[in-house]
Structures are given as structure tokens and as C-alpha cells.
Amino acid sequence: MKRVLPAVAVAATAILALSACSAGAGSSTELSPSPGPDEKITLTVWSGFADAELDVINSALDGFHKLHPNITIKSEGSQDDDKISQSIRGGTAPDVAISSNANALGQYCDSGAFQDLGGYIERDDVNLDQIPDAVRGYTEHDGVRCSMPLLADAYGLYYNKDLFAKAGISEVPRTMSELKDAAEKLTEFNADGSIKVAGFVPTIGFYNNRLDVWAPQFGADWQNDDGETAIATSPGWKDLFTWQQEMTDFYGEEELTAFTASAGQKYSADNAFQTGQIAMMFDGEFRTGFIDSQAPDVDYGTAPLPVNDDLTDIYGGSNVGGNIIGIPKGAKNAGAAWELIKYLTTETDPLVELANGLNNIPTTFDALESPDLQFTGTLAPFLDIFSSEHTSSLPTTTNGAAFLKLASDFAVKWQTGGVTNLDKGLTDLATHISDSESLNL
Amino acid sequence: MTIQHATVLTPRRRISVRRNRWTVLAFMSPWVIGFSVFFAYPLLATIFYSFTSYDLISEPVFVGLRNYVFMFTKDPLFWVSIRNTVYLVTAITIGRVGYGLLTALVLTKIKRGGGVFRTLFYLPALAPPVAASLAFVFLFNPGTGPVNQFLAIFGIDGPLWFNDPALAKPALTVLALWVSGEIMVILLAALLDVPADYYEAASLDGAGPFTKFWHITLPSISPVLLFAVVNSIIVGLQYFTEAVVAGAVASGSSDAVGNSVSLGYPNNSTLTFPMWLYEQGFHSYNMGYASTMAIVLFIVSTVFTIILVRRMRLSGVGEEG
Numbered sequence: 001m002k003r004v005l006p007a008v009a010v011a012a013t014a015i016l017a018l019s020a021c022s023a024g025a026g027s028s029t030e031l032s033p034s035p036g037p038d039e040k041i042t043l044t045v046w047s048g049f050a051d052a053e054l055d056v057i058n059s060a061l062d063g064f065h066k067l068h069p070n071i072t073i074k075s076e077g078s079q080d081d082d083k084i085s086q087s088i089r090g091g092t093a094p095d096v097a098i099s100s101n102a103n104a105l106g107q108y109c110d111s112g113a114f115q116d117l118g119g120y121i122e123r124d125d126v127n128l129d130q131i132p133d134a135v136r137g138y139t140e141h142d143g144v145r146c147s148m149p150l151l152a153d154a155y156g157l158y159y160n161k162d163l164f165a166k167a168g169i170s171e172v173p174r175t176m177s178e179l180k181d182a183a184e185k186l187t188e189f190n191a192d193g194s195i196k197v198a199g200f201v202p203t204i205g206f207y208n209n210r211l212d213v214w215a216p217q218f219g220a221d222w223q224n225d226d227g228e229t230a231i232a233t234s235p236g237w238k239d240l241f242t243w244q245q246e247m248t249d250f251y252g253e254e255e256l257t258a259f260t261a262s263a264g265q266k267y268s269a270d271n272a273f274q275t276g277q278i279a280m281m282f283d284g285e286f287r288t289g290f291i292d293s294q295a296p297d298v299d300y301g302t303a304p305l306p307v308n309d310d311l312t313d314i315y316g317g318s319n320v321g322g323n324i325i326g327i328p329k330g331a332k333n334a335g336a337a338w339e340l341i342k343y344l345t346t347e348t349d350p351l352v353e354l355a356n357g358l359n360n361i362p363t364t365f366d367a368l369e370s371p372d373l374q375f376t377g378t379l380a381p382f383l384d385i386f387s388s389e390h391t392s393s394l395p396t397t398t399n400g401a402a403f404l405k406l407a408s409d410f411a412v413k414w415q416t417g418g419v420t421n422l423d424k425g426l427t428d429l430a431t432h433i434s435d436s437e438s439l440n441l
Numbered sequence: 442m443t444i445q446h447a448t449v450l451t452p453r454r455r456i457s458v459r460r461n462r463w464t465v466l467a468f469m470s471p472w473v474i475g476f477s478v479f480f481a482y483p484l485l486a487t488i489f490y491s492f493t494s495y496d497l498i499s500e501p502v503f504v505g506l507r508n509y510v511f512m513f514t515k516d517p518l519f520w521v522s523i524r525n526t527v528y529l530v531t532a533i534t535i536g537r538v539g540y541g542l543l544t545a546l547v548l549t550k551i552k553r554g555g556g557v558f559r560t561l562f563y564l565p566a567l568a569p570p571v572a573a574s575l576a577f578v579f580l581f582n583p584g585t586g587p588v589n590q591f592l593a594i595f596g597i598d599g600p601l602w603f604n605d606p607a608l609a610k611p612a613l614t615v616l617a618l619w620v621s622g623e624i625m626v627i628l629l630a631a632l633l634d635v636p637a638d639y640y641e642a643a644s645l646d647g648a649g650p651f652t653k654f655w656h657i658t659l660p661s662i663s664p665v666l667l668f669a670v671v672n673s674i675i676v677g678l679q680y681f682t683e684a685v686v687a688g689a690v691a692s693g694s695s696d697a698v699g700n701s702v703s704l705g706y707p708n709n710s711t712l713t714f715p716m717w718l719y720e721q722g723f724h725s726y727n728m729g730y731a732s733t734m735a736i737v738l739f740i741v742s743t744v745f746t747i748i749l750v751r752r753m754r755l756s757g758v759g760e761e762g
Contacts, residue, residue: 107496111498257605265693329498399726416708439494439507440726
């Protein structure tokens with residue numbers, strides 16, 4: 001008896017363990033038919049939007065419902081990528097998921113978390129040429145298109161006109177040297193050496209000072225033509241970190257840390273640019289909406305991001321990213337889900353409505369040229385930036401944003417003086433990135 | 442008269458024994474089911490997945506020892522997370538037990554208002570971890586936080602606290618001490634349970650306060666001390682929420698808490714083993730590798746606990762009377 005019971009328990013659990021199955025085992029590559037006009041369907045749509053932004057999304061969804069009265073849409077906001085991933089794993093995925101984390105696209109496509117839309121695109125003869133190349137780049141992985149782009153972000157330089165006038169600066173910086181010179185003129189220090197007004201904060205990781213935003217401006221490539229990491233071989237990276245160190249040395253690393261630690265939250269009314277504590281910053285087109293609503297008195301301008309001194313021929317472009325929309329694995333109404341995705345991502349009216357409501361850039365050429373698009377004033381430069389031939393996007397990888405975390409960690413270590421040999425540091429970083437990608441193979 | 446040996450079972454006796462076994466099994470089944478479902482199955486499944494590449498969505502793919510090799514030879518943050526966790530386990534254990542014992546000893550001496558002080562020391566333990574972390578990061582904000590502003594009154598240039606890689610872990614330790622009221626309460630109960638006769642007898646023999654503490658108090662409360670130590674080690678090994686929230690808030694990130702880039706802020710100094718395990722399993726879709734990490738954590742925790750309990754038992758700690 002003493003031996004039998006434990007053996008029974010162990011055997012039972014061993015059988016359970018070895019027969020463990022993942023949620024939704026097996027994927028279907030069959031296309032679901034589009035629903036007929038009389039087929040009543042309820043589509044669940046998840047997105048990370050909330051409050052006023054969710055209202056904008058729902059308004060666009062209402063437009064789809066008007067065209068398809070038989071399809072009722074149940075929209076749920078505040079569903080971030082973690083929740084979407086968990087729902088897919090748990091077999092309770094929505095029909096349509098809108099993700100703000102395009103970096104995870106590689107994982108979604110590779111694992112089958114988002115269904116392959118290639119068959120639907122071919123069946124319905126969807127013209128992908130209406131979507132800019134850079135945007136197509138971050139919405140498919142290894143030839144598998146498992147998502148469509150739904151609005152995009154482009155990045156530009158925001159500058160405080162009042163502070164520019166006070167410092168006697170009349171030209172917007174176009175190169176990194178000009179940016180550095182302007183930043184030094186615009187900076188004010190307190191008597192104790194702390195920063196009162198920062199011309200430009202060079203701390204990577206602060207607000208939208210992200211490596212994916214900075215890298216294209218220095219010609220720093222993430223991958224070579226073989227798809228391997230180019231962090232050790234692309235010379236732009238050395239230029240990026242050298243420039244960043246020079247800017248940090250100007251302020252003092254401790255002074256910068258104290259300044260950034262006490263700066264207001266990125267999207268709050270206390271954002272340091274909006275309170276006049278920062279004279280210039282890199283940010284997306286969505287910042288204009290925040291300034292207009294939270295700090296309307298700030299007299300600011302926008303322009304393309306500066307480029308490294310030897311790269312003036314690529315001035316005008318930037319990194320782009322954005323929301324992606326797809327059909328999760330296990331969606332119950334894939335056919336109807338595709339109709340909604342096709343409507344939202346290829347029809348001009350809903351794209352323009354969303355772009356105007358969310359202050360994001362529409363992702364088709366027709367929508368970009370629509371007379372209804374309200375991208376004027378400080379928003380206008382972002383359309384040019386987005387359409388620039390020099391605009392690019394992050395490569396998609398099998399392990400999502402792991403390479404970004406490793407690179408960002410390196411950047412933090414570099415700016416705190418933890419890397420004494422930049423070349424060796426970049427070589428080691430490249431090795432770590434390659435190793436981390438091997439885990440997912 | 443024929444003697445029937447006890448080992449020879451008649452058919453009726455066999456049925457009776459079999460029925461008895463099933464009865465025993467039936468009564469044991471709640472524990473067996475609970476043990477199987479909540480411990481044995483997860484453990485065996487984790488061991489299995491640790492030898493696979495698994496993203497929780499598609500089928501696991503057997504990869505042999507690849508995950509283990511990667512962990513020990515190619516993962517730069519594995520050793521960082523181990524070091525951070527060892528630091529927190531050590532600091533939190535010594536801090537919680539020491540602080541709890543010191544506070545309890547003081548409370549035993551307070552004649553009036555002891556209840557008020559007991560409540561004040563215990564209340565922070567009721568604070569939700571997220572709220573407590575948010576409050577601490579606000580208090581210790583290097584530019585606008587009240588702590589540094591208070592220090593500035595005395596001309597002291599306050600440190601960067603949660604924004605300084607050298608101070609982020611000590612700051613988290615202070616947070617862990619602040620919410621360690623439950624350790625204080627159980628140690629207080631144990632101290633009050635020590636018979637007063639022992640102290641009187643010791644006083645008659647001329648024992649001083651330290652001698653009484655070392656030879657009477659400590660041995661008497663040793664079972665509770667052992668519990669406090671083991672509990673604190675577990676807290677340290679599982680340290681997650683406070684580190685994640687503090688890192689996200691201190692970094693100024695407005696992304697969802699637990700975002701990959703702010704994890705371990707600043708400079709991975711607060712990246713604990715559970716955090717890195719979580720990142721690998723749920724953000725990087727490497728559940729196979731996360732399972733490998735979980736196995737290592739399980740082995741280390743088990744070995745450590747066995748060694749600790751054996752040592753304390755050998756020295757007489759942890760035994761009643």
C-alpha cells in the first residue's frame with residue numbers, strides 16, 4: 001500500500017505531463033468565408049485604447065457596422081499585448097486584435113499567434129502597393145503577412161520657439177553638430193550646477209529617446225543583408241554612441257539623471273517639454289495632440305529629425321512604427337474579422353477618421369492624399385517625414401523586442417560609464433543579440 | 442486444531458483488504474488530487490518543457506540541453522539576475538528578521554501605548570505592494586521627493602535612490618523592511634510567550650541583559666525565528682512586484698508596467714531572477730527557457746532550505762522546549 005499510492009500519483013501526473021497540450025493546438029490555414037448578408041455575427045475587437053481614443057476607434061467600427069448591419073461589434077479597450085497573448089494561449093482570443101507593439105510582430109507571425117492573412121489578401125485581390133514600403137516592412141515577417149498596419153507614428157524634432165528666440169537661434173538644426181550647438185546655447189544651469197532648462201536631453205530611455213528613433217539618423221543599421229545583427233559592423237552605431245557621450249559630458253551624467261528623474265511623466269501635462277524645461281526633443285506626431293490639449297500656450301514648431309553630419313542626403317526621414325491589426329489564433333469568426341480588417345486598413349474614410357481622431361498617420365497613400373485629412377500646422381511636417389524615401393522601420397525578429405532591450409541596456413551602461421571599450425562592447429552586444437535569437441529557433 | 446497462518450488470506454479476507462485499500466485511497470484522494478494538480482503535474486511539466494523550445498502557442502519542440510547551455514554560457518542577464526536576487530535575499534532576510542526582532546523587543550518594554558505602536562508598526566504590512574512601491578518611489582524621487590528635500594535643509598545633496606544602480610536595491614530593501622510588520626507581530630507573540638521565571642532565575646544568577654537574550658530569549662523563540670528566516674528567504678527569492686513597479690515608475694516610462702525596456706531599471710540593477718523568468722516566458726515567448734530557469738530556482742530553493750533546516754536543527758534551533 002505504501003508503494004502503490006505514491007506510484008499511482010506519480011504515474012497519473014506523468015501521463016498528464018507528457019500529454020500536456022498547448023492552447024489551441026494545431027493551426028488552421030483554411031480561409032474562412034466572408035459572412036453572408038443575413039448571417040448574424042458578433043465580432044469581438046480588442047485594443048489597447050481607452051477613454052477618448054477608444055471612442056474614436058468605436059466610431060470607426062460603427063462605420064463598418066453600418067455597411068454590415070448583420071455584424072455586431074463588441075469593442076473592448078485597455079487590452080494590452082500581454083492580455084492579447086494570454087487570451088490566445090488560453091483559447092479565449094478575440095476575433096480581431098489591435099496591438100500597439102509592432103516589435104512583437106515577428107513572434108506573432110512565427111508562433112501563429114496571429115493568423116496568416118496572405119490567403120485572404122490574395123483571394124480579395126488587396127493591393128498592398130497602397131501601403132508605404134517601410135510600413136509593409138514591420139507588418140510582415142519572413143514572408144508571412146500576419147497583420148495589417150492600422151495607423152503609424154513618425155518621429156520629428158519638437159522645438160520651443162520662445163526659447164529659440166531667447167537664445168538667438170533662428171535656424172532649426174538639421175545635423176547632429178547643429179543640434180549639439182543649439183542644445184548648448186539653449187541650456188540653463190542653476191547656481192548649484194543642476195539643470196534648469198535642458199536644450200536637449202541625450203539620455204537614451206528618457207521619454208521617446210529610443211534607439212529605434214535615433215538609429216536611422218546616424219545611419220546605424222540593425223541588420224545586414226543576411227538578416228544578422230549589424231550592431232558591431234555598421235559604423236553608424238559608433239557615431240551614435242560617441243555623439244551621445246559628448247552630449248552627456250556637456251551636462252554631467254549625474255545632473256542629467258537628477259533632471260530626468262524629476263521630469264514629469266511622458267504623457268502628462270507635466271511633460272518637461274510642455275513645461276518649458278526642455279527646449280528640443282524627439283517625439284512622434286501624436287505629441288501635437290498632447291501639447292494642444294495640455295499646454296496650448298507653448299509656442300512650438302516641428303521639423304524632421306537631424307541627421308549625422310555626413311548623412312545630410314537622408315535628411316527628412318525617420319523611423320516609423322505603429323499599430324498592427326490581426327486575427328488571433330482561435331478566433332471564432334475569422335471570415336468576418338478579415339472583412340473588418342480590410343475595411344479599417346484599406347478604405348480611406350475610416351483611416352482618415354482614425355488619423356484625425358487619434359493624431360496618427362494613415363497608412364495608405366490614398367488616405368495620405370485625402371483632402372479630409374487634417375494634418376496641418378505642426379502636424380504637416382510629419383506627413384512629409386512619413387512619405388520620405390529615407391524613412392525606415394525596425395526589422396522584425398523571431399524574439400520580438402529582445403534585441404531592443406539588449407541594445408537599450410547597453411546604451412544605459414554606456415552612458416553611465418560602464419563600457420570602457422566601445423568597439424568591444426558593440427561586438428559583445430552583437431554576440432548577445434545573436435545568441436538570444438538562437439533560443440527561438 | 443489447525444492453525445491458520447495470518448499470511449494466508451481467504452477470498453472473503455481478500456475482498457475485505459481490497460475494500461479497505463480503496464477506502465483509504467478515497468479518503469486520501471483530496472490530498473492526492475491536490476498534490477498532483479498543484480505540485481506534481483506543474484513540476485513534471487516544467488521539467489519536460491525545460492528541454493523544449495515552447496512559446497505556449499504552438500507545439501513544444503524538443504531541443505535537448507540547449508536551454509541549459511544557453512543559461513549558463515550565453516545569457517548575460519542570467520548571472521545579473523542571480524546576483525541581484527542573492528543580494529535581496531540576504532539583505533531582506535537579515536533586515537526583516539533583525540528589524541522585526543528589534544521592534545518586537547522594544548514593544549515588549551513599552552508599558553503604555555504599546556497597542557498604538559504595535560498598530561503603527563504593523564499597518565504598512567497591509568499596504569498593497571503596488572501602492573507601497575509607488576509611494577516609495579515618489580518619496581525618494583531625487584529631484585522632487587520629500588526625503589531629498591528634507592536632506593537639502595541640512596545642506597545634504599540627496600542621492601539618486603531608485604535612479605542610481607548602486608542604491609536601487611538598498612532602496613528596495615528599505616521598502617521591504619517597511620512592510621515587514623507581520624514578522625514583528627509573530628516575533629512579539631513569541632517573545633511574550635517566554636516564561637518570566639527564566640529571566641528572574643537568570644537575574645538571580647547575575648546574568649546581564651545580553652546573556653539573558655542570548656541564552657534565554659533566542660533559544661525560546663528559535664522555532665519562530667526559523668519560520669521568520671525561511672519566510673524572508675522565500676520573500677526574497679520571489680521578489681517581483683515591488684521591483685517591477687519601482688523600476689517602471691523611476692524610469693519615467695508610461696508604458697504598461699513590466700515593459701521590457703524598463704524592466705530592471707536602472708541598468709538591470711533591480712532585475713531579479715523571477716522578473717527575468719517572467720520576461721523570458723511571457724514577453725519573449727521563451728516558455729521553454731523560462732521553465733529551465735524555474736527548475737534551477739526550484740533546485741536552489743530546495744537545497745538551501747534543506748541545508749538551513751538541518752543546520753538549525755543540529756544547533757538546537759527550531760525545536761520545541
